[in-house]
Amino acid sequence: MAKKKLQGKIVSDKMNKTRVVLVSRLKKHPKYGKYFEVSTRIKAHDENNEFNKGEEVIIEETRPLSREKRWKIVKKI
Numbered sequence: 001m002a003k004k005k006l007q008g009k010i011v012s013d014k015m016n017k018t019r020v021v022l023v024s025r026l027k028k029h030p031k032y033g034k035y036f037e038v039s040t041r042i043k044a045h046d047e048n049n050e051f052n053k054g055e056e057v058i059i060e061e062t063r064p065l066s067r068e069k070r071w072k073i074v075k076k077i
Contacts, residue, residue: 003061013053019046019073021059045072
């Protein structure tokens with residue numbers, strides 16, 4: 001089974017080996033058909049603290065690494 005990959009922007013790099021990534025997507029309203037933006041903040045693993053706030057990154061699904069971390073940063077865009 002292929003692992004999910006998402007694109008987002010790092011909004012926090014204050015934690016050690018963890019980055020908070022803001023992932024936005026467009027969602028269609030079921031009744032009115034208008035598209036609106038929905039965003040989610042995901043905690044992602046960064047082993048070497050190499051990514052910084054403001055960078056666009058790709059994150060990938062992984063096994064649970066802690067209570068809230070289920071994603072890891074794959075690469076910078």
